[in-house]
Amino acid sequence: MSHPLALRPISSWLPTAGRPLIISGPCSAENENQMVQTAQQLAATGRVHLLRAGIWKPRTRPGQFEGAGQIGLEWLQSARQASGLPICTEVATAAHVEACLHAGVDVLWIGARTTVNPFSVQEIADALQGVDIPVLVKNPVNPDLELWIGALERLHKAGLYKLAAIHRGFSSFEKGPLRNAPMWDLPIELKTRVPELQIICDPSHIAGHRELLSFIAQKALDLDMDGLMIESHLCPDLALSDVRQQISPATLARLLEGLEIRTPSPASEQLKDSLSQLRDQIDLLDDDIMQKLAARMKISEKIGQYKKENKVTILQVSRWEEIMHSRLAMAGAMGLSRGFTESFLKLVHQESIEVQNWIMNELAPQAVVMKK
Known part of the structure; x- marks a missing residue:
């Protein structure tokens, strides 16, 4: 069943010059110097459209680095001023939304652990009622397409039209080479049911290892996804969270340079048959x-x-x-x-x-x- 939503394409609220949207930045904002230098190096690549960093980090178990908190928003502001890149961060509560709006954050995203809870999504939707800001919605931790669509619908009913989805894979008891199971058929089904929705892939959380990022990124582009969110840190091996999946801005530039963007023509699309x-x-x-x-x-x-x-x-x-x-x-x-x-x-x-x-x-x- 199709779920028609009146959505505005990413290109209408974030100029990408016809290229896939690239979102990058560290898993977590750790200090002002880290954010400013990383942002400047990412901007220098000429390929990044949006700077990301986690301010509040929902960790699976306590005792790990759980983010710098609200002061991190000041570091994001400094990074934006130094690099010219718009900024985005994750929100999980109404208080997070209020703090981000007050700080002038350009784009928000809802994480997998939040998408899985309709109460939390509704709280965020209520806090954003009447606010014209882009929101990216990650898939829920578990492979539940209805929860993913439901989160988008709740935000849409609150008057948000600048929406996109982020595919970051799904948790699995089976531990293979990837951190999260891609289950590519789910984002494909999401696109089928909500055709006007644009989907961004998060290779960092699917791969979990920097060596596999290129493979996942190329696969996402081959499946006609609209952009990539790849974590990049000034000194990846010294990161306070998700060390193995982050790469330096220079490595990111090489990775993006090596990707092949295949744009199907209308004629080739028509020729795509059942086989x-x-x-x-x-x-x-x-x-x-x-x-x-x-x-x-x-x-x-x-x-x-x-x-x-x-x-x-x-x-x-x-x-x-x-x-x-x-x-x-x-x-x-x-x-x-x-x-x-x-x-x-x-x-x-x-x-x-x-x-x-x-x-x-x-x-x-x-x-x-x-x-x-």
Whole structure:
């Protein structure tokens, strides 16, 4: 079911010269010098349209850096003055909204932990009633499309028309190479149901590691998303929060330079037939499969460590027989051929043994590859 919303495109409230919107800045505002220097370096790239920084940081567990608080808004103001970049930050309460409006913050965003709570979203919507300010809404922590759409609708009913969504991935119990599962089909479905909504991707929170940012960013652009939010810090390794996913402004410039922006022509869009749509679905499923395999190998590493500490042999024949029996039965019920399933399981099992061998014998990963 479509959810028509009267929205204004990003280009109407933030000039982007026809390019994807780029939002960047540190995970957290830590001090004035950090904000000003980072902002100046980001502005110097000529590619960043909006400066971001967290002021109030909702941490999963207490005892971690939870943001500088309201004084951080002064640092954002200084950074804007020094760089010329408009500023944005996250709000989670009416008090946050009031402080940001008083400080003249240009754009607000609602975080994943807030989007998941309709009471909190409604509180923010009420605080913004009659205020003409852009608001970006991150997807909820859990994969619930109705919550995401509901948050946008609450803000729209409060008279906000400068709205966009941010796709930052979804939390998962399975820990693979990515911090959050992309579940690309959800933002695609969101776009289908709210066609006028523009969607920005947050590769930093999906990847969780700076080495994977480029891959996620390119994937987002290939899926026709309208911009990127990438965390950048003056000294990433010294950041007080989310160290592994932040990059320097210079690294950001190189990352953006390496991205390919593919603009489909109307003719090519018309030629996109059912076969290409099915191939797109396969691409998304292949991404999921790779993430699941990576998560499985992470568990194999832990098993290898346990076996090493307890002097257990790598190969456990009874366990292997149990896996083959149960997986073949399940595969048969799902319509997969026995031959394919056996071959696949043997390959996965062999790789698992290699990983455990690497752990138990303290080999470098390259040594495992060379041995093959």
